[in-house]
Amino acid sequence: MSISNFHTTPPALPAFNVSTALLASEVPAGAAGAAPEWIKITPRGTADTRDGRVYLFDPEKLVARFKADAIDLATDIDHALALRATKGEKADAIGWVKELKAQPDGTYARVEWLPAGKATLAARTHRYVSPTFHHTEAGEATWIHSVSLVAAPALNMPALASALPGGPGEAPATVRQALGLDAIADDAACLAAIGELRAAFVPIGLFNDAVATLNAANGTIAELRSTDRKRKVGELIEGALRAFKITPAQRAQYEALCQTEAGFTHVATLFANTTPMFQPSGLDQRRPDTGNALETPEMLAARAARYREAQAAAGLALTHAEAVRALTSNPSLGR
Template sequence: MGAAPASGAVPSIGDVLVELAAAPAGEPGGEAAWIKIAPAGTVRTRDGRTFSFDPAALAARFVADGVDVAVDVDHAAARAFLGGQAPAVGWIKALEGRPDGLYGRVDWLDEGKAILAARSRRYLSPTFPHDDLGNATWIHSVSLVATPALPNMPALAGASPTTPLATEPAMKTVLAALGLVATATEAEALAALTALQGRVVDLSAYVRKDVHEATLAQLTAATATLDGIRQANRKTEIEAVLEGALTAKKILPAQREAYAALCATEEGLAQVKALIAASPAMLGASGLDRQPTPGAAAGALTAQQLAICEAMGLDPEAYRKSLAAA
């Protein structure tokens, strides 16, 4: 059973499809059959919605309208405004209010008879508009459905797997946000959305230009300061790594600049750290590091330094000059 639009209008997105109990349609046949469309009084669906039905008032509205009510499949007529097809499989020729509910006399078409014979959809579910209190006002259409909505009812109907009742309040909220009245049509809502999409936002209406520029300048200065701190910290880290390697005799002074160049990137620094950690000391301490070679002139290489030159294939004089310059 479902909520439909106001009289004379097709259902819109804001209308609520309400699926409630209806009696089994009975055995298919050539004669029109009376079936239960809705119970009388207040009812509660299995998904928690509550609606009220006045069978006599609904039957009177049917007579006043003078229009047969279509029977479709799975509320196709209520969704036809989206562009789908909604062929009728039967027509309700009369409505009658009874103590236990609203009944309709259905004239089944061949397609409706086939569906009933196949038992693929055995229950009826009306689509109707209602007021804010949930009182049904008229029957828009009735559908053959497969899933019952109300428990413990001799008459069963289709129940939506979702809770479409929340659609109407949500749609009203959307319309209000768009600056439209609650009764705005789908076309009016789409037009408002299209207008919003094409609008260019002027930021000057929200932030003064001088404040914006001052904030950008502060951000630029802060970024430069942060970069300077990072570079200084990086240089300090590189110096510590190389000095530690020299002290541990894992690199030679002549190799320092080459290792420093390798540390130009974060990846290079990580590789240098790993290489130094895995490298053994080139020479053990001999106690002669600070002792000059006997008979050597001031500034001459020590015995250990000469041994390093010989082991590394370095020119002693070039090595001595590099030490003096360090």
Template sequence: MSHRPTPSSQPFATGVIAGEFAALDAGGVPPAWIKVTPTGRVTTRDGRSYAFDPAALAVRFAAEGISVPVDLDHSVQRKAMFGEAGTVVGWVAELQARPDGLFARVDWLDAGKATLAARTHRYVSPTFSHDDAGNATWLHSVALVPAPALAMPAVASAGGSPQEDQPMLKKIAVALGLTETADEAACLSALTTLRAETVAKAVHDQAIANLSAATAARDAAEAKLATLAADARKAEVDALLEGALTEKKIVPAQREQYAALCATAEGLNQVKALLAVTPKGLQASALDNQNLPAGDEDLTDPAKLSGLAAQFVRRQAEAGITISHADAVVAVRDGKHKETKK
């Protein structure tokens, strides 16, 4: 027989009745059978009325084949509101209808035997579901309690029962975002939903770590792509302007301005279009093939500067050194071309 209680959509009543039983026999053995409910209708001290049909309750128990828990102080029902397990001290293995009430055969656990031996809980109080007329329809659990029902307030623990004597349930309902009139079933449903939507801290932390790592990897990839794109653009611009210098479509002094224009994709396309229709404007000069006297070098004249740069490129090539026209212009400006003449 299974030990998992069957859920009920009907309201529960808890602690409304309680009867005394013999805790241990003369030999210290706990009772095999205990009386769970009376027969017929009873009225609680707050005026509510419940009716018990032992035969119907026993038949339903046998049909479902579900062991009913025996706990302490109705802890199974009350702690379920918080997703916790109650203190189970035994299991109802069989229900039997007798003329004076419903009796249960209990398989006592060690905790139950110890409780009975200590005589701290000498009364039996059932938790049961009922219809609107108060007829008990299903036995949810059986509790060992320390006092009879007449010495405790009658407490209903789920839908359909008065809430005036349950200030804690009202506070729980409000904390769960429900109204004060919400019953225990509604609170349990809201709590179950809340627990289902709650993520364990370890899972949350791991998700954050994974997200951070993915973000860092994305940022690194984007930075690398940006660097590659910048390098590719620079190489393209350098090749374009070196070609323009070689073809004498621009003079070295204009290189930086053209490079600035190429800073954007649109600017690069415009420079390409401009150079495509620009004829070779700087024709060969006599300076290309002559060494000018040192005192005659006018480095402010673009044509002379370009000619000296061309000579420098040629001399470097004869020496087995490859140098761009732009670098040759810089070398001429720095006077390095004079050093190579010596």
């Protein structure tokens, strides 16, 4: 298929090494005015731009990449997918490239036109084809992004070209700023920074699994700590009760104070420095250990009498009750 009036122009997409509206060639009319099935989208070999840059097209490589990707290429109007879709604006496809073919004079695409595409071609409002393609630093096209219908050859599209400043290898200022790079950073520096970000990226599924596992582990640890604290608090309070350092009525108060680690340490120190408030009462059916057999009331009364006599001889008169209290406090007296 012969296509004439091939032209070039130099704009570049805000993505790295992607050019749009570089090429524009007129769409050939189909039979009886129908939309053509095959259209030429790139030349073969080099194409010079108006500002002196050179791009290289290898149709065989472009076809091989298209087949490897196994994805239909979108056809749009005025590079809408490359310019507006990246900003979140509406950009619809008007056709789909189903096949690429390498020919002696360039790369051809077989397009399945949607009604909007057929209507645009029939109205003759956009008569030219212009591809958007990714290229290397040296300007060699590596794959086709999309194919557009435009209203004029590329050399007559200054508005589109001027809206996309920067040549190959020059990263947009907004990208450099977003990555925290200086004003002279090129594509290579930006790609290196993006690579570092991607290396640190954790898939959201893996992140959620890790968080769930961590939460479960923290719950188990908290439960173990709670159980251990209850045991330690119980042992501390029981020890204080047995040592007559607190009363049973005070138990709840000290348990509340022990709910934190600082509170537990404070209560333990307090108990360690507290002297017992009571002497053994005998209410538990036991008497103080005298080193002998348990003392009967008769034995206590006899010992009290002897103690009173000894104190009287020393000039100190005691009542029977006073003698009993003294003997209770000191079991060795009166023996």
